Amino acid sequence: MENDAALLIVDVQNDFCPGGSLAVPEGDTVVPVLNGYISVFRTAGLPIFASRDWHPRMTSHFKEHGGQWPVHCVQGSHGAQFHPDLALPGNAIVISKGMDPERDDYSAFQGTAADGTPLPTLLAARGIRHLYLGGLATDYCVKESALEGIRHGLIVTVLTDASRGVDLAPGDSERAVQEMMRAGVRMTSLEGIRQEQRLRE
DSSP: OOTTEEEEEEOOBGGGSTTSTTOOTTGGGHHHHHHHHHHHHHHTTOOEEEEEEOBOSSOTTBGGGTSSBOSOOBTTSGGGSBOTTOOOOTTOEEEEEOOSTTOOOOSGGGOBOTTSOBHHHHHHHTTOOEEEEEEEOIIIIIHHHHHHHHHTTOEEEEEEEEEEOOOSSTTHHHHHHHHHHHTTOEEEOHHHHHHHHHHHO
């Protein structure tokens, strides 16, 4: 991995995993794979970011207030917590999004750190040019984060083995992958990254 790379884990929260209020089918299967990526990035001394939906109880994002989705990831709730098996290091930077009751905020690039610093500012300050990302869900927050990363001039690689989709309509996830690739997003897997590392050694 390059010295100007970072890992972004997108919305691996209880409400998006089996048993949650907006569960992604097999959403929890990304957790052990993401833990493998976390290990790789920690060993390389590279930054790790983790985004989360952090909605107020009343928001236009929810069906009861005119939105598309059931209530999920309400600030401070169990459903908003990261999956308990996700091995986020203590120095991971948490990016919260969806806090504005008038916006959906699917992209992590619309989120901020605890001190209010936007994600694009944090990436620029660290000289990050290549963003590797995976999580939930392929056809929504992963896709929108990847596309916005491209719009910010970054190299973006989606971790296909660490992402799962909602597929409200059959094939949504595959269409999302094709849309991302047309925009210039790269695709890889943990084995692909490990092979790349071995070639550099």
